[in-house]
Amino acid sequence: MKDRFDLEQAIMGCWCVVDDIKIVAEKYAEDNDELGNLLLGLQAIYQLKFENLFNIYEESLKSWDL
Numbered sequence: 001m002k003d004r005f006d007l008e009q010a011i012m013g014c015w016c017v018v019d020d021i022k023i024v025a026e027k028y029a030e031d032n033d034e035l036g037n038l039l040l041g042l043q044a045i046y047q048l049k050f051e052n053l054f055n056i057y058e059e060s061l062k063s064w065d066l
Helices: 004-028 033-063
Strands: none
Touching: 004 033
């Protein structure tokens, strides 16, 4: 059975998408400002989404029977 530590690891693993977008932006967007801006925007959006998700996870820990 999975537990809260498995959930935390899954969240952190998904958060790597922010780093992946940054890597793609650095590699392919330097010659294309529009693509660079889109990727930076996407990176910022996913950063906020994952911060929100992790905050919800931390808040939910307070109500779980530990």
